[in-house]
Amino acid sequence: MIVNLFYEASTRTRTSFEIAAKRLGADAVSITAAGSSVSKGESLVDTLNTLAAMRPDAIVMRHAASGAPHFLARHLPTPIINAGDGAHEHPTQALLDARTILDRRPSLEGLRVAIIGDIAHSRVARSNVHLLAKFGAAIVLCGPASLLPAELAQLAPGVSLTTDIREAIRDADVIMMLRVQLERQHEASFPASEYFRFYGLQLEHLDLARPDAIVMHPGPINRGRELSSEVADFQRSVILNQVENGIAVRMAVLERVIG
């Protein structure tokens, strides 16, 4: 029995975890914050204790607060799988991204991976940095200066920063675009009107990358904001392969946790 507890809106991750559980023959129950006891003011710990008392094998959790699953894991016996916490991490996304890259490359070692967008608020970026760096990839993080704190370079070995999208893309094997997370913008940290002009991925940018470079995006994509429509439909765009691999990877994670 798997409980999917989603405190933040999610279509693909929640569905992906549900399908993964069902393909493994497990029962999956999904709970969203709206319409549950959460909206009645129950604390996170109390909600989780209640769910844990029903003895699920694992709780898959997404939460807007960084560290919420880590905090709960210290107070609950039930295994908790992080399906994205605030601006911190999204581990299964990094795993499925690595799986997708490895469908097209023999190894992650020595690859040049450009991650472009709102890095400061991106859990996808952080998890990918940790995973890809472990396997010897060189990572270039790129975004507007206010969304690219200098300390990001200390996340892992082999990480560099640039505010110039062309420099980021040059000779890249993998171009990973991030969604502009307006819901995590607590201030006007960049001029939205010119974002696409300077940080949107356009077809002509791809000439700078390696000829066989792939374009990735964790979804949901905003055509015309972080990438042009042509790029989204580009033949070396692997966005839908990422979605497909998500199920296999999440099956593997569930199997490892409860198997």
Add this chain to the structure above:
Amino acid sequence: MPIVIRNGRVIDPASATDCIADVSIADGRIVEVGPEVAAPGAEVFDATGLVVAPGFIDMHVHLREPGFEHAETIESGARAAAAGGFTSVCAMPNTKPVNDSATVTSYIVERARRLAPVNVFPIGAITKGSAGEELAAIGAMKAAGAVAISDDGLPVMNARVMRRAMEFARSYDLPIIQHCEDLNLSAGGDMHEGARSVRWGLRGIPAASEDAMVARDLVLAELTGARYHVAHVSTRNAVAMVDYARRHGLPVTCEAAPHHFSLTDEDMVAYDSDYKMKPPLRSVRDRTALVEGIAAGAVTAIATDHAPHPGSEKMQEFERCPFGIIGLETALGLALDRLVHSGKITLTRLVELFTTGPESIMRLGRGTLAPDAPADITIFSTELSWTYDVNQSFSRSRNSPFHARTFRGGPVATIVNGEFAWRRE
């Protein structure tokens, strides 16, 4: 009943005393300090191997009463103070209602007189409701017993309001204590802005938010001549700026909290709210500068910023947890450990930081063992091994990152106005 404390190492910075001596007290006052003092009929406390010092003053605590009695009361907080070796505490005004009137000040004074085993001195708010806009009834609060003004927990963001407050503070001869934080720079932050906050995906509170406010206020302090004090200084730039102003003759001071000179953001347990406070635990570089400032005299007092919060508020997502940790019972242990045993300061300097230092700012008429002074005495050991169990705390709250920590040295007995307020069992 008269008390005589025999054979302790008496350290009284106010009279430059550091020798093995006896201290006799009667009728709530110090009678005599000297060798083999005659005290017929007095209760004898053998302080052999212990330090006998003037009662420690904590010029920055939150007692939460009135309004937040589930977190702390004047009585429970004062008991924790006594167990930490403190004989006097100054209570910040961010209660409910805020202590912005003589009525609330009088209520605190009266409750403390009846229930608190240590001296409690209220600090009045600078502005009504600590909202930062309209000045509170500063003169009336002083008449009711307030010893300083502060909107602690919040800064006075409006520079013009701060200027006027400083002018009033000067005319009433009160120190004005600022919680230095530019709220626009810190907005939404939960921990020090640095490599850790970036890694953990938590919004940062940049050192610049403290520095910018200290810089502004020092300019205003020069303009107004007010006695200006920076609460819980945490950044290297703030320490340097206060020191610069002090050396140029301005009557400005700052205090350091034990957690800031003991821990950095690198010591934090991820998403554990017992490490969440304002200002946040800073960088290694900031901590080093703070310890140097304490040793060199840039920092005038150690103050705990004891900030109780009940478990229900601290057992939440990190970003929803309130700021603050309790600190009264661990302050001396941390100061001995991090400052004295590490060789950064002498024992006399440590006693200064807890006595003559805060006394010079708050002017409570305490902090000395001079004959006829109030008999407030802290007796402590520099060697005693003891382990802090937060579940045994006198505080009503349990939010401490120092639970289960073993200390070398700590308080042994606390005498307030001539009577034992606490003794180690």
